[in-house]
Amino acid sequence: MALDAETLNQLLDTVRRYVDERLIPLEEQVSRDDRIPDEIPAEMAEMGLFGISIPEAYGGLGLTMGEEARVMMELGRASPAFRSLIGTNVGIGSQGIVIDGTEEQKQAYLPRLASGELVGSFCLTEPEAGSDAQSVRTSARKDGNGWILNGTKRFITNSSRAGVLTVMARSDPDAPGSSGITAFLVDAKSPGISIGRPYRKMGQQGTHVADIVFEDVRVPADAVVGGVEGRGFKTAMKVLDRGRIHLSGVCVGIARRLIEESLRYATERKQFGSRIADFQLVQAMLADCQTEMYAARSMTLDAAALYDAAGKAPMEAACCKYYASEMVGRVADRAVQIHGGAGYMAEYAVERFYRDVRLFRIYEGTSQIQQIVIARNMVKAWTDGG
Template sequence: MDIETFELLRSTVRRFVEERLIPAEDQVDHDDAVPPGIVQEMRDLGLFGLSVPEEFGGLGLTMSEEAAIIREITRASVAFRSVIGTTVGIGSQGIVIDGTEQQKQEWLPKLATGEAVASFALTEPEAGSDAGSLRTTAVLEGDHYRVNGTKRYITNAPYAKMFTLMARTDPGVKGAGGISAFIVPADLPGISLGVPDRKMGQRGAKTCDVIFDDVMVPAANIIGGVPGQGFKTAMKVLDRGRIHIAAVSLGQIDRLIEMTLAYALDRRQFGQEIASFQLVQAMLADSKVDQIAVESMMNAIAAKFDAGEKVALECAALKYFSTEAVGRVADRAVQIFGGAGYMTEYKVERFYRDVRLLRIYEGTSQIQQTIIAKAMIRNAKA
C-alpha cells in the first residue's frame, strides 16, 4: 500500500477509535459483548482483511503496516481487537502461507470481508504451551477424517464460521510431527460449544470450549493438502503473531500513559498537582521509557520481517519484552491513580486486568525465554 493511502487508512482508524470504540468501552464491559453495529463498521473499514492479500479482497498490509493499525485500534479496549484478531492471524495466514489455490479462493475472500470469522483451535485441557502433546484425533476414513477431541479457551468460537483446527492424524508419530491443520466449517454436524468462559478481564472477548464429536471433515480440507504439516504451518505464522501482540501491547501502553498523565495533571494533593511530585514523575518517566523501547523494537523487527530476514529470536524477545512492559505500565497507572485506580469508575483497573493475559497467550513469557535461550545456544554452537 502506498504511503498516502496507508496514512488515510490510519487516520480513518484513529477517528473510528476516538469516535466509536472508546465511547463504547463501558457498554462492552457491562454487556460482555461488542455491539453488532460496531462489528459491522469494522467489516466496512476492511479491518478483518488487514493481512489478506489484495487479490483475495483484503488490504494486503505489510507487517509494519499491520502493526501500526493494530496499535491504533488497541488504544481502545482490547476486546475490539479480539473481534478481528483470530481472523487476521492464523485464521487467514495459515491459508495464505500454506493453503492450496482452491482453499485460498474459497475462504480468503470471506475472511477478508468479515463474512466468515475464523478461530484457531489448538489449545486443549492438557495441551497449551506443549502443543505437541495435543490429543484431538483425526482418523482417515475414505475421503474424510473423523475428528474427536475438545479444544479449550478458543477465542471467537461463538461467532466462528470456520476453525483452523490442529489434530493428530498420525498417532504413530509423537510430538508435533503427526499433527495436521484442517479448515473446519463451524456448522459441521458433531461440533458443539461449551459455556462461555468467565475471565479475569477482557470482557467482550468471547472464549469457550469447542467439542468435536465424530465430526467428518473432508480430507481436502487439510491446509495445503499434505498431512503432518500442521505444526509447521502454525510455526510459520507465529513470528507475525508475536509482532501483532507487541502492537497490541503498545496500543495499550499509549492509552495508559495518556490516561495517567491526564490524571496526574488534574489530581491535586498538598496544594499542587501530583505530576509535580518527583516520585510520580519517576513512574511516568519509566512508563515513557517502556513505550519508546517497545516502539523501537517493534518497528525494527517488523521491518526485518518484511525484508524476509529470519527473526524468530527477535520476535520472541519482542513478544516477551512488550507484554511484560505493558504490565509494568498498567501497574504504575494504578499506583499513580491511588485509591481511584482500584475503583471501576476509573478505567485503569480494567486495563490492568485486561493486559495481564498478554503475557500468557501466543506463548507465555517463559516459553519466549526458552525460545530465546535455545536460539542463543544454537547460534553459539554453530
Template sequence: MALDQETLDQLRDMVRRYVRERLVPLEETVAETDDIPADVVAEMQEMGLFGMTIPEEYGGIGLNMSEEIQIAFELGYTSPAFRSLIGTNNGIGSQGLIIDGTEEQKAKYLPRLASGELIASFALTEPGAGSDAGSLKTSARRDGDHYVLNGTKRFITNAPRAGLFTVFARTDPTSRSAAGVSAFLVEAGTPGLTVGPRDKKMGQKGAHTADVIFEDCRVPADAIIGGIEGQGFKTAMKVLDRGRLHISAICTGAAERLIDDSLRYAMEREQFGAPIADKQLVQAMLADSRAEAYAARCMVEETGRRKDAGQNVSEEAACAKMYASEMVGRVADRAVQIHGGAGYMQEYAVERFYRDVRLFRIYEGTTQIQQTVIAKSMIRRAKQG
C-alpha cells in the same frame, strides 16, 4: 505488498479516529454487556478491518508487517475485545491458509474472511496441551474420503462467533510428536462440532473464548490445509512471528493509552495544594512508563522492518513479545498507583486495563516460552560460530 506512505497514513488516521471517537466511548458498555454491538461489527466490516493482512486478490488490503504494526498500535489504544474480534481473521486464522493453503481453499475462504462474513478461530490449545502443542490428543482418523475428528479444544478465541475453525488434530496415532499433527478447516455447523458456553474470564470482556468439542465430526479429506498430512504444526509455527509482533504492537498501544490516562489524571488531581504531576515520585513513574513504551515501540518497528526485508526474525519477535507484554503489565500497575484509590475503582479505565493486559503475558506463547525460544536461538548461533 506495501502501501504508499500517503495511503498508509490515511488508513492509520482513519483507524485512529475510529478508535478514539467511536470505540473508546463504548468500552464501558462492552465491559458491562460482555459483547460488541452488532453495528460496530458491521462498521468494522465496512472499513475492511477484517481483511487488513489478507492479499488484495482475495478482497483484503494486503498490509505487510510494518504496516500492520502501525495499525495495531492504534487498535491497542482501546479495549482488547475490539482487536480480538478482527485479530484472528488477520492473524493465525488466515495466515496459515495464506501460506500453506491450496488455491481452492484460499478462493473458498479468504474472501469471506476478508469481508468479515466469516469469523475465524484457531483451535490448537487443549485441556492437556498448551505450550506443549506437540502433545495434543485430538485425533483425526481417515475414513474413506473423510476424516473423523474427536477431542476437545480449550480457551479458543472467537469460538462462540466463529464460522471457520482451523483445527489441529493428530492424523498419525503412532506419533507422539508434532510431526503427526495436521491442520483442518472445519466450518461451524458441521455435525459433531459443538461450542461450549462462554468462558468467564478475569478481563477482556467482549472477547469471547470457549471450549470446542469434536465428537465423530466428519470432514472431507480436502479440508486439510495444503492437502498434506503431518504439516499442521509446521503451518502453526510459520505464523507465530507475525502473531507475536502483532500482539507486541497491541501491548505498546495499550501502554500508551495507560500513560495518557495517567498523565491526564496526575495533572488534574491535586494533593497538598498542587497537582500530583508536580511530585517527583509521580513523575518518576510517568517517565519509567514512557521510556519502556518507547523502547517497545522501537523494538517492534525494527523487527517488522527486518521481517519485511526477508530476514529470519524468530528470536527478535520472541524478544518483542516477551518485553512488550511484560512492559504493559508494569505500566498498568503504575497507572493504578498514580490514580491511587481511584485506580481501584471500575469507573476508571485503568482498573479494567489492569486486568485486560494480564492475558498478553500468556497467549501467543507465555513469557517463559519466549525466554526458551530466545535462549535456544542464542545457543544455536553460538555453536554455529
C-alpha cells in the same frame, strides 16, 4: 507491497479517529454487558479491518507486518475486546491459509475472511496441550476419502462466532512429537461439533472464549491445509511468529492509552496545593512508562521489518512479545498507582486495563515460552556460527 506513506497515514488517521470517537466511548458498556454492540463488526468490516493481513488478490488490504503493527498500535488504544473482534481473521484464523493453504483453499476462504462475512478460529490448545503444543491429542482418523476428528479444544477465541475452524489434530499416532500433527479447515457447523459456554474471565469482557468438542466430525480430504499431512505444527509455528509481533503492537497501543490516562489524571489531580504531575516521584513513574513503551515500540517495528524482509523472525518476534507484554503490565500497574485510590475504582479506565493486560503474558505463548524460544534460537545461531 508496502503502501505509500500518504495512504498509510490516512489509514492510521482513520483508525485513530474511530478509536477516539466510536470505540473508547463504548468501553464501559462493553465491559458491563460482556458484549460488543452488533453494529461494530459491520463498521470495522467496512473499514477493511478484518482483512488487513490478507493479500489484496483475495480481497484484503495486504498490509506488511510493519504496517499491521502500526495499525494495532492505534487500535490497541481502545479496549482489547475490539481488537479481538478482528484478531482471529487478521492472525491465526487466516494466516495458516495464507501461508500454507492451497490455491483452492485461499479462493474459498480468504475473500470471506477479509470481508468479515466469515470468522475464523484457530484450534490448537487442549486441556493437556497448551504451552506443550506438540502434545495434541485430538485425533484425525482416515475414513474412506476423508477424515474423522475427535477431541476437545480449549480457550478458543471467537468460537461462538466462527464459521471456519483451523484444527490441529494428530493424524499419525505413531509419528513422534509434532510430525504427526495435521491442520484441517473445518466448517464450524459440521455435525458433531459442540461449543461450550463462554468462560468468565478476569478481564477483556466482550471477548468470548469457549471450549469446542469434536465428536466423530467428518471432514473431506481437501480439508487438509495445503493438502500436506503432518505439516500442521509447522504451520502453527509460522502463524504464531506473525501473531506475536501483532500482539506486541497491541501492547504498545494499550501502554500509550494508559500513559494518556495517567497524564490526564496527574495534571488535573492536586495534592498539597500542587498538581501531582509536579511531584518528582510521580514524574519518575511517568518517565518509566514512556521509556518502556518507546523501547517496546522500537522492538516491535524492528521485528516487523525483519519479518517483512525474511518471511520469518522467530527470535525477534519472541523478544518483542516477551518484552512488550511484560512492559504493558508494568505500565498498567504504575497507572493505577498514579491514580491512587481512584485507580482501584471501576469508573476509571485504568482499573479495567489493569485486568485486561494480564492476558498478554499468557496467550500466543507465555513469557516463559518466549524465553525458551529466544534462548534456543541464540544457542542454535551460536552453534551454527561456530
